[in-house]
Amino acid sequence: MIFRGFIRSQMVGDLLIAIVDDDESARDATVDLVKALGFAAAGFDSAAALLRSEDLHKMDCLITDVRMPGMGGFELHRDLAASGFTIPTILMTAYPEDRIRPQALGEGIKCYIAKPLEADELLSCILSAVDHAEGPVGKGSQRR
Amino acid sequence: MIEAQGQHPFLLSTASPNRSQRRLAVGIVAALMAAMLLSAPFARLSLPGTEILIPAYAAAALLVELLTSALLFALFSIDRSRAILILATGYLLSGLLAIPWALSFPGVFTTLGLEPNLQITAVIAAARRLGFALSVLAFALMKDEKDWDRPRKASGHAIVGWIALVATLTSVLTLALALRAENLPAFMLNTREVAPLWHVVPAASVGIYLTSLAVLWTRLRSTLDLWLMVVLGTLLIEILLISYLGGATRLSVGWWAGRLFGLASASVVLLVLLSETTALHAQLVRSIRSERLARESRLTAMEALSASIAHEINQPLASMVTNASAGLRWLDNDVPRVGEARSALERVVRDGHRARNVVNGIRNLFRTDTRERVPIDLNRLIEGVLLRTEEETRLRRVSIRTHLEGALPVTVNPMQMEQVILNLIANAVDALSSVTDRPRIIKVRSRSGEGEVLVTVEDNGLGIASDLRHRIFDPFFSTKPEGMGMGLMFSRSIIEDHGGRLWVADNIPHGAVFHLTLPCNAVSDIRR
Known part of the structure; x- marks a missing residue:
């Protein structure tokens, strides 16, 4: 198995990952892929929906689409950072641009990945994102 | 460009004369008539010794007529009209014949030892005048010939051929006249006065001029036609002065006045033709430029x-x-999670259908059968669309209120019309997504008016900023981050294609209201 021998393997299932995408089918697919990778996942159809969520503080990692009506992925990340609450964030986009990537990483985004999502790439992104995250990982997250 | 032959709007032979051109033409003819009347009392006054001016006059006439002929040959090379070719040839013949006419004129080139037969000049003058008159008449009769009668061969050969022919004809005629001078008809009594036989020439000319004028008058279409009428008017005045008012006596005031008026008028006509050619050329350049711009913006749009x-x-x-x-991940598990894998595959199927729907939608957009129209009740179509959007609007907490009046018989392409209504509803729903302080309401109303039906879709959203209102129907303009910016553009073009209108106004106190009109048919047409 993929996670066998990995230091955090026993904690993976405890990680709760928020997925924000306005496109329903893309969101469902991403949520399921993240679950298939062994994490717990919750989908939100907009940045606002995530920000309103009571579970916001339970999230260990955030995977968000860049282009969305209302608040986009970048703004969501900035908004969270400005409120002093940083979740390791992964940006996904159907239109990756090389000049955006360094800007994204410079702003503290953990990963900037292209759609369609590759399972292995997404996994390593999530793992490195939560690994580098400040503070204890998996703070009080609930198993789903 | 072959198929567009004869339809260029940028040629003298096809562009219609405008009002100012007509006014200028009438003005020139009027001025010449006034000048003719002014010089009439002195027309018979003799001006001996003025032979010296003949070479200058002939040179000027040669130049003006050669330039006009060159312009017409150039026109022929594009227009391929045989009428123009004949007219150009007429001008060329008239111009070239001015040379032997001046050379043989009694008492002009005596210093060079030229003392030709008395009758030669008169014969050349007759050939020049009648030849040109006939070419104008031929032009007037042939100018409206259909495209398919026009020669499709390279025009260059035809032009060179005709120029060579005219040059040869002029030379042969001149040579023949010089060699067989004793056999010539007696047009002249002496160097100044004409014989009775000569009167046939001006009479015939006047007849041809009047006929040509009449033909051109009834078939006046192009700028060239208009100016040829001016030329004919001038020639009439010229022949009146020379042969009738001037008593057909050479070197009289009338004789000179006729020639000078004719020359002045020919020069003006040449200048006008040149300037109009340039103006039409400029217009062509502008039109090519705007066409190119349009093509570029079309490419950008594509x-x-x-x-x-x-x-x-x-x-x-x-x-x-x-x-x-x-x-795959679910199946790769130590214990394969078949249930999860199955639902993942079900979503694959769902997405596949969605992709197919997108493709079908695009194909419908560009389908050729979009012109297929059937009579329907627009209200039933609206109800159908609202039924399909019911779930979406409920999920987004939007309530739709309808006020659809009776039956609205229209003849439309139902698929396209559904797209339009769907687009307007979807836009209204989107416009309401940010509304939180009041109920989200969309009102759809319809009614029939004078010969048309009116449908309005209003929302109580945030409305459309006035500086954006004129742009929302532009292609690829969208206020939505993920919007294609095509919906309203397609909607408007569909509605306009059906003979209706689509516009937007402010809704009071909140939101926007889209108005849509379509031509109405009789109620009985509706196909149930």
């Missing part, structure tokens, strides 16, 4: 459209890849 289409198709494709990856 690029943007392909990008939007790519986005619409990529979205479900990306979901399919992600779902399939998830499915």
Whole structure:
């Protein structure tokens, strides 16, 4: 198995990952892929929906689409950072641009990945994102 | 360009004369008539010794007529009209014949030892005048010949051929006249006065001029026709002065006045033709430039459209890849999770259908059978669309209120009309997404008016900023981050294609209201 021998393997299932995408089918697919990778996942159809969520503080990692009506992925990340609450964030986009990537990483985004999502790439992104995250990982997250 | 032959709007022979051109033409003819009347009392006054001016006059006439003929040959090379070729040839013949006419004129080139037969000048003058008059008449009769009668061969050969022919004809005629001078008809009594036989020539000329004028008058279409009428008017005045008012006596005031008026008028006509050619050319350049701009913006639009289409198709494709990856992961588990893998595959199927729907939608957009129209009741179509959007609007907490009046019989392409209504509803729903302080309401109303039906879709959203209102119907303009910016553009073009209108206004106190009109038919037409 993929996670066998990995230091955090026993904690993976405890990680709760928020997925924000306005496109329903893309969101469902991403949520399921993240679950298939062994994490717990919750989908939100907009940045606002995530920000309103009571579970916001339970999230260990955030995977968000860049282009969305209302608040986009970048703004969501900035908004969270400005409120002093940083979740390791992964940006996904159907239109990756090389000049955006360094800007994204410079702003503290953990990963900037292209759609369609590759399972292995997404996994390593999530793992490195939560690994580098400040503070204890998996703070009080609930198993789903 | 072959198929457009004879339809160029940028040629003297095809562009219609405008009002100011007509006024200028009438003005020139009027001025010449006034000048003729002014010089009439002195017309018979003799001006001996003025032979010295003949070479200058002939040179000027030669130049003006050669330039006019060159202009007409150039016109023929594009227009391929045989009428113009004949007219150009007429001008060339008249111009070239001015040379032997001046050379043989009694008492002009005596210092060079030229003392030709008395009758030669008169014969050349007759040939020149009648030849030109006939070419104008031929032009007037042939100018409206249909495209398919026109020669399609390279025009260059024809032009060179005709120029060579006219030059040869002029030379041969001159030579023949010089060699067989004793056999010539007696047009002249002496160097100044004409014999009775000569009167045939001006009479015949006047007849041909009047006929040509009449033909051109009834078939006046182009700028060239208009100015040829001026030329004919001038020639009439010239012949009146020379042969009738001037008593047909050479070197009289009338004789000179006729020639000088004729020359002045020919010069003005040449200048006008040149300036109009230039103006038409400038117009052509402008039109090519704007055509190029339009093509470029069309290309940009096509690029943007392909990008939007790519986005619409990529979205479900990306979901399919992600779902399939998830499915594989579930099966790769130590204990394969078949249930999860199955639902991942079901989503793959769903996404596949979605991609197909996108493709079908695009195909419908560009289908040729969009012109197929059937009589329907617009209200039933609206109800159908509202039924389809019911779930979406409920989910987004939007309530739709309808006030659809009776039956609205219209003849439309139902598929296109559904797209329009759907687009207006979807826009209204989107416009309400940010409304939180009041109930989200969309009102759809319809009624029939004078010969047309009116449908309004109003929302109580945030409305459309006035500086954006004129742009929302532009292609690829969208206020929505993920909007294609095509909906309203297509909607408007569909409605206008059906003979209706689509516009937007402010809704009071909140939101926007889209108005749509369509021509109405009789109620009995509705196909149930």
